[in-house]
Amino acid sequence: MSRTTLIIKNDIKRRLRAPLATILFMIIPFAMTALIGMIFNPGSGNETKLPPIKVLLVDKDQNLASKFLIGAFDQKQLKEMFQATTVSEAEGEKLMKKGKASAMIIIPERFSEDLADQKPSRLVVVKNPAEEFLPNVVEEFANTMAVGLSGLAQVFADELKIIKMVGNSSLEKLSIAELTPFLEMSRIKIMTVKKFLSPLLVGLKTGSIAKSPKGTNVTVQPPKGTNVTVQPAGFNIFAYILPGMLIMFLLFIIEAFMREIQNERADGKIRRMMFSPLTTRELVLARIFSGWLLGLLICALAMVMGALIFGIDWGNYLWLFLLVAVACFWCAAFFGMLNAFFKNKNQAGAFASPIILVSAVFGGSMLPLEQIPQGMRWLAKFTVNNWFITGCRQVVAGEIPLASLLVLLVSALLFATVAMVALQRRLTT
Amino acid sequence: MKKIWHIASLDLKLTVRDRAFFFWFLVFPMCFILLFGNLYKSNPSDQKAALLIVNQDKGKWGSYFIEKLKSPGIELDVKTSPPDKPIRMLIIAPDFSEKLAAKTAQELELKKDPQANLEAGAVAETKIVQAIVRLLSELILYGDRDINDFFTAHAPFNELVRVVTRLPKDTVATIPTGFDHVIPGTMVQFIMMMVLIYGGVSVMEDRKKGVMGRILFSATSIGELFGGKLLGRVLMGLLQAAILLITGKLFFHLRLGSIPLSGLIILVFTLAIACLSIFVGSVLHKEEVIVGVSVLASNMFAALGGCWWPAEIVPPTFRALGMVSPAYWAMDAFHQVIFFGKGFAAIVPNLLVLLAFTAVFMVLALRFFKVRD
Numbered sequence: 001m002s003r004t005t006l007i008i009k010n011d012i013k014r015r016l017r018a019p020l021a022t023i024l025f026m027i028i029p030f031a032m033t034a035l036i037g038m039i040f041n042p043g044s045g046n047e048t049k050l051p052p053i054k055v056l057l058v059d060k061d062q063n064l065a066s067k068f069l070i071g072a073f074d075q076k077q078l079k080e081m082f083q084a085t086t087v088s089e090a091e092g093e094k095l096m097k098k099g100k101a102s103a104m105i106i107i108p109e110r111f112s113e114d115l116a117d118q119k120p121s122r123l124v125v126v127k128n129p130a131e132e133f134l135p136n137v138v139e140e141f142a143n144t145m146a147v148g149l150s151g152l153a154q155v156f157a158d159e160l161k162i163i164k165m166v167g168n169s170s171l172e173k174l175s176i177a178e179l180t181p182f183l184e185m186s187r188i189k190i191m192t193v194k195k196f197l198s199p200l201l202v203g204l205k206t207g208s209i210a211k212s213p214k215g216t217n218v219t220v221q222p223p224k225g226t227n228v229t230v231q232p233a234g235f236n237i238f239a240y241i242l243p244g245m246l247i248m249f250l251l252f253i254i255e256a257f258m259r260e261i262q263n264e265r266a267d268g269k270i271r272r273m274m275f276s277p278l279t280t281r282e283l284v285l286a287r288i289f290s291g292w293l294l295g296l297l298i299c300a301l302a303m304v305m306g307a308l309i310f311g312i313d314w315g316n317y318l319w320l321f322l323l324v325a326v327a328c329f330w331c332a333a334f335f336g337m338l339n340a341f342f343k344n345k346n347q348a349g350a351f352a353s354p355i356i357l358v359s360a361v362f363g364g365s366m367l368p369l370e371q372i373p374q375g376m377r378w379l380a381k382f383t384v385n386n387w388f389i390t391g392c393r394q395v396v397a398g399e400i401p402l403a404s405l406l407v408l409l410v411s412a413l414l415f416a417t418v419a420m421v422a423l424q425r426r427l428t429t
Numbered sequence: 430m431k432k433i434w435h436i437a438s439l440d441l442k443l444t445v446r447d448r449a450f451f452f453w454f455l456v457f458p459m460c461f462i463l464l465f466g467n468l469y470k471s472n473p474s475d476q477k478a479a480l481l482i483v484n485q486d487k488g489k490w491g492s493y494f495i496e497k498l499k500s501p502g503i504e505l506d507v508k509t510s511p512p513d514k515p516i517r518m519l520i521i522a523p524d525f526s527e528k529l530a531a532k533t534a535q536e537l538e539l540k541k542d543p544q545a546n547l548e549a550g551a552v553a554e555t556k557i558v559q560a561i562v563r564l565l566s567e568l569i570l571y572g573d574r575d576i577n578d579f580f581t582a583h584a585p586f587n588e589l590v591r592v593v594t595r596l597p598k599d600t601v602a603t604i605p606t607g608f609d610h611v612i613p614g615t616m617v618q619f620i621m622m623m624v625l626i627y628g629g630v631s632v633m634e635d636r637k638k639g640v641m642g643r644i645l646f647s648a649t650s651i652g653e654l655f656g657g658k659l660l661g662r663v664l665m666g667l668l669q670a671a672i673l674l675i676t677g678k679l680f681f682h683l684r685l686g687s688i689p690l691s692g693l694i695i696l697v698f699t700l701a702i703a704c705l706s707i708f709v710g711s712v713l714h715k716e717e718v719i720v721g722v723s724v725l726a727s728n729m730f731a732a733l734g735g736c737w738w739p740a741e742i743v744p745p746t747f748r749a750l751g752m753v754s755p756a757y758w759a760m761d762a763f764h765q766v767i768f769f770g771k772g773f774a775a776i777v778p779n780l781l782v783l784l785a786f787t788a789v790f791m792v793l794a795l796r797f798f799k800v801r802d
Contacts, residue, residue, distance in 0.1 A: 024721030031725060035732055039747050051744055096597035099769060102741060104597075115589060125594045129601050130768040132610055132739040133548055139594055140555045146590035147559040151566030153589050196569050199534040202494075202561050206539045206554060209515060256717055350448035354457065361460045370516075370545050373467040 003278050007286035008293065015257060015294060025253050026298060029245030030305065037238045037310065052083040053134045056092045056104035063112030064163065065153075069145055070107075082141075096126050103127050103138035115153040116160035155193060159186050238310035243392035244365035246302050247385050251331055251356045253298060254291050258335035259352070261287060261423070262345040270427055280424040284336065287423075288416060291332030292325075299324040315395040323391045323401050326408045330384050333416035340422030359383040364390075384408065432649050436657025441664045444627050453627075454672050458619045462673075465615070465737075466608040466681065478549035478556070481518040482507045488526020489580065495521075497586075498560040502552060516545045517553055529568075530576050537561075600769045601684065608681035613763040614736035616673045617698065617756050620666045621730055624702045625709060625723035628662035632710025633719060641800045655707075655798055662706050666699030686766040690773060694766065697783045698759040704790035711797040730754040735761075758782045 015022065057073070059066045073084040087095065092104045106124040114121040125142050127135035153160060162182045195201075264270045273283065303320070306312045314320050335352065342348040360366055362376060363385025372380065380386035391404030444450060482498075484491045484507055495507060511518060520538040522528075528535040539557060541550045563586045571583045596604065635641045644654055674691075677683030685691045705726075713719045731737055733747070734756025740748060751757040762779035765771040 018715075021715060021717035021721055024718060024725065028721065028725045028728070032728060032732070035729065039732075039738075039743055050742060093598055097600060097769060099764065118587070118589065120588075121590055123590060123592050125592055126597055127594055127604070129596050129605050130764040131741045132607070134741045136548070137551065139592065140552060142592045144555055144559055144562075146592050147562045147588070150587065150589040151562050151569075154566055154584075154587060155569045192572055193569055195532065196565055200565075201529070201532060201534055201568065202564060203534065203536040204539060204554070204557055204561060205536045206541065209518075209540045209542045347448065350452075354449060354452040357457055358460060361457075361464060367464065367468070370542070371468060372464065376464065376467075 003276075004282050004286045004289070007278075007283065008290045011257075011260075011287065011290035012293060012297075021256065022253055022298070025249045026302060029242065029249045029302070030309070032245050033238055033242045033306075033310070036241050041237050050081075050134065050137070053081060053103075053137055054101040055082050055084045055138055056095060056101045057084055057086045058089045058092050058104060058106040059086060060089065060109045061107045061111035065112035065115050065149060066107040069105075069149070072145065082138075092126070096128065099128055099130050101128065102131050102134035105138070105142055113164060115149065116157075116164040118153065118157060156186075156189065158182070159189065236310065236312055238306065239312040239314075239396050240368070240393075242302075242306050242310065242312065243389045244360075244363075244368075244385065246299065247327065247363075247388040248356065248360040248365040250295055250298060250328070251359070251384070252353075254295050254328070254331040255335045255352045255356060257294055258287065258291050258332065258339055259345060259348045261336075261339050261427075262342065262348050265427065266344060280427045281420065283427065284420055284423045288332045288336045288419060291335065292328045295328030295331055296325060299328060313396065314392075315398055319395045319400055320392070322405060323388070323395060323408075326405055326412065327384060327388045327391075330408045330412035330415070333412045333419055334384070336419035336423060337415045340419055340426045359385055432653045433656040433660055436644070436649075436654065437660035437664055440631060440658065440661030441668065443631065444665055445668075447627075453623060454619075454669055455676070458615050458669075458673055459676065461615045461618075462608065462611055462677070462681070466606075466611040468607065478502060478546075478552035479504045479506065479517065480553040480556070481512070481515055482521065483511045483518055484509060484521045485523045486521045486525040487523055488530070490526040490529045491521040493580070494525070494560060494564055497563045498556060500556055500559070503556045515540065516542045517550055519553075519557060532576075597769075601767075605684065605768060606681070608677065609684055609767065610739070612673060612677040612681065612683050613767065614731070614760060616670055616695075617734065617759050617763075618727060618731040618736045619673065620669050620695070620699055621702050621727035621756065622723060623669050624662050624666045624699065625706045625727055626720055627665055628703060628706030629710035629713070629719040629723055630716050631661075632658060632707055633713060633716065636711075636799055636802060637714075639801065645800060651800065654800070655795070658707055659703050659794075662703035663696075663699050666702060667695065670695045670699070684767060686768075686770055687772070690766045690776065691763065693780070694759055694762045694776065694783075697780050697787070698755060701755050701783050701787040701790055704787055704794045707794040708790055708797055711794065711799055714802070730756045733757065734759070755783060755786045758786075 055073070057070055059070060070084075070086065072078060073082055085101075087104075089106065092106075095101055096104050104126040106126065108121060108124070111121050111123075123142050123146055125135075125139050127139065159182070162179075166179075261270075264273075270283070274280070303312075303314060303324070307314060338352060338355075339348055342351065360383075362372065362379040363383030364372065364380055365385045369377070369380060369386065369389065387404040387407050391401035391408075394401040394404070480498075480503055482495055482505055484495065486492070495505065498505060511520070518540050520540065522535065522538075525535065525537075537557065539554060541553075567583055567586050568579075571579055574582065596602070641654060645651065649657075674683065674685065678685075706723075709719060709722055709726075713722060731754075733751040734754040735743070735751060736756055740751070740760070743751070758779045762776040762783075765775045765779070769775075
C-alpha cells in the first residue's frame with residue numbers, strides 16, 4: 001500500500017471514529033429540507049395552494065350590487081380560496097385591529113344606486129399590516145370585482161335604472177304594460193351579451209413553462225376551473241431543496257476536515273510525519289484526496305437517503321456521480337488552498353465559515369435562485385452552490401450538466417494547483 | 430453583583446474581540462436582511478409583476494388589448510417572438526384580430542415558470558383577466574355595429590368602481606415595508622444563533638480549559654459564576670439586537686413601534702436563549718457539535734417561529750407547531766407592537782410564555798452546569 005493511500009485510510013478512519021459532528025451536519029440539511037418541503041409541498045396533484053384567506057365583509061349598501069359581490073364568495077372556487085365572514089363595520093375594525101383576518105372589504109352606502117346612476121364609487125380594502133402576501137391577494141380580487149362590476153354597470157346601465165325605479169316605486173303603481181318594453185330591451189341585451197360570453201370571446205388559458213427531459217419547453221395545463229399553480233408532472237419539492245442544503249453543509253464538513261491541517265501543524269504532528277520517508281507533496285495530495293473521498297461518501301449517503309426518505313428520483317446516476325465527484329473535489333481543493341494562506345486554526349475558522357454562509361445565501365442554498373433579487377443574481381455565478389444546485393436540477397430533469405461540470409472542474413483544478421504549491425510551502429516553513 | 434458584572438463584561442469583551450465578530454453580528458445578518466427585505470417588499474407599489482407579452486397579432490387588436498392591460502402593479506415588456514428562457518409570458522396569437530373581428534371564441538395563452546415568484550404570477554394573471562373584462566365590456570357596449578369602426582366609434586371603458594386600501598384604524602400609518610417584516614425576524618434568528626454558538630462554545634471552552642475552576646479560587650461563588658455567565662450571554666444577545674436595530678433604523682427606516690416594549694420583548698427572549706446556551710455548552714463537549722446543534726436548533730426555531738417567511742402562508746398545522754418555538758412568541762409580540770401599535774397588556778401572554786421557556790431552560794442549565802469536566 002502506498003504512503004498516500006495509508007494517509008487517506010488513516011484520515012477517513014479518524015473521522016469515522018468521532019462521527020457525531022459529521023452526522024449532525026448531515027442531519028441539518030435533511031431536517032431543513034423536510035421542514036421547508038412539508039410547509040411548501042404542492043401536495044396531491046402538484047398544486048401549490050395558499051391556506052384559506054380570512055376576509056371580513058362589511059355590507060353598508062344592503063342592495064343588489066353588494067349582494068352580488070358578497071354572493072361571489074359563495075362560489076365553490078372562491079370558497080376554497082377565501083374564508084369570508086360578514087360583519088358590521090365596528091366589529092370588523094375590532095377584529096382587524098387584533099389581526100384576526102387578512103383583509104376587510106367595505107362596500108359603501110349607496111353603492112348599488114351609484115352604479116345604477118353611473119356614478120363613481122369606491123370599495124375600501126382594509127389590509128392586515130402584519131401580513132405580507134394575503135392582503136394583496138384580497139386587494140387584487142377586489143380590483144377584479146371592481147372591473148367586473150364597472151363592466152356590468154355599463155352594459156346593463158338601462159336595466160339597472162329600471163330596477164332602481166322599480167325598487168323606489170310601489171307595486172300598485174306599476175303595470176306589466178309599462179315594464180314590457182324594458183323586458184324586451186333586456187332580452188335583446190342578454191342575447192347580445194350571450195354572443196360574447198358563451199362561449200367567451202376572449203378567454204385565458206394558463207400553463208407552466210417546464211423543461212421536458214430532452215430540454216424542450218412543454219406546457220402543462222391546469223385542470224379547468226382551478227386557480228392554482230400546477231407544477232410539472234413528477235415535480236418533487238424535496239429534490240428542489242435538498243441539493244442546496246446538502247452543498248452548504250458539505251462545505252462545512254469538508255472545511256472542518258481540511259482545517260485539521262492547521263491542528264496537525266500546530267501540535268507538530270506534520271513535522272513528525274516528515275521524519276518518515278514522506279514528501280509534503282504526498283501529504284497534501286493525500287489530504288485533498290481524503291477530503292474529496294469524505295465528501296463523496298457523505299453525498300452518496302445523503303442522496304440515497306434523499307431517494308428513500310423523500311422519494312427523489314435523481315435521474316441519471318452516472319452524471320450525478322460525476323457532478324458530486326467534481327463538486328467534492330472543488331470543496332477539498334478550495335479549502336486546501338485557503339488553509340495554505342491561514343496562519344492557524346482560529347483564523348481558518350473565522351474566515352471559512354463566513355465564506356460558506358455568504359456563498360450559501362447568494363448561491364441559492366437558502367433561497368431558490370429564481371427568487372433572488374435580479375440585482376444580486378450575478379453573485380451566484382461565483383459560488384459552488386449555484387453550479388451544484390443547477391447541475392443537480394439538470395440531472396433530475398434528464399439533462400447533462402455540462403456547464404456545471406466544466407466550471408467546477410476547471411476552478412477545482414486551479415485551486416488544487418495553488419493548494420499543492422502553497423500548502424507544501426506552508427508545511428515546510 | 431459586581432463580580433457577576435465583571436464575568437459578564439469579560440465574556441462580552443472576548444466575543445467582541447473575536448476575529449469573526451464583525452461578520453457574524455453585522456455582515457451576515459445584513460446579507461439576510463438585504464436579500465429577504467428586497468424579496469418580501471410587501472407594498473405592491475414597490476414590486477411590479479413583470480409580464481412579457483409576445484404579440485404576434487397581425488392586426489390592431491393585439492396592441493389595443495395591451496393598452497387595456499396597462500395598470501399599476503404590472504410591468505409590461507412587449508416582443509414579437511418568444512425569448513429562450515421566459516419567466517412569465519402572455520402569447521397573443523397571430524390571428525387574434527381576425528378572430529375578434531369574426532367574433533370567434535379564442536384563448537390567450539399565459540405561460541409561467543413554476544419556479545418563479547408565485548405572487549407576481551398571480552398578479553399578472555389577475556391583471557390579464559381584468560383587461561379581458563374591460564375589452565369584453567367595450568365590445569358588448571359596441572354591440573352589433575361594424576367592428577371596423579370600433580376604434581373610432583366605441584365608448585371607452587369607464588372604471589366606475591375603484592378600490593382604495595387602508596390599514597386598520599389606530600395601528601400603523603403607512604404600509605410596512607419588506608424590511609419592517611424581515612429585520613425583526615432576522616434579529617430573532619441571529620440572537621438565537623449567536624448566543625447559542627458563542628455562548629455555548631465559550632461555556633464549554635472555559636470549562637475544558639479550567640477557566641471557570643480558576644475563577645472559583647477567587648472569592649466568587651458558583652452562583653455568581655453562573656449569574657455572570659448568564660448575564661454575559663444576555664449582553665451578547667442585546668448587543669446583536671442593538672446592532673441590527675440601529676442599522677435597520679439608519680439604513681432601512683425600520684419602525685419598531687414602542688421602543689421600550691420592543692426592548693422588553695428582546696430582553697425576555699434573550700434571557701430564555703441565554704439559559705439554553707449555558708445548557709448546550711454544559712452538556713456538549715466539542716465545538717463542532719455545539720455549532721451543529723446550535724445551527725440546527727436556531728434554524729428550526731426560526732423557521733417554525735415565522736422568522737423566515739410570512740406566517741400567513743404557512744399551513745395551519747405548522748403554524749400550531751410553531752408554538753413550541755420561543756421565536757414564535759417573540760415574533761408574535763413584535764407584530765402586536767410594531768404593526769398594531771398595541772400596549773403592554775397585549776404582549777403579556779407572550780412574555781409569560783417566554784418566561785416559562787426561560788424557567789425550563791434555566792432548570793436544565795442549573796442541573797447540568799459544570800465547572801470542570
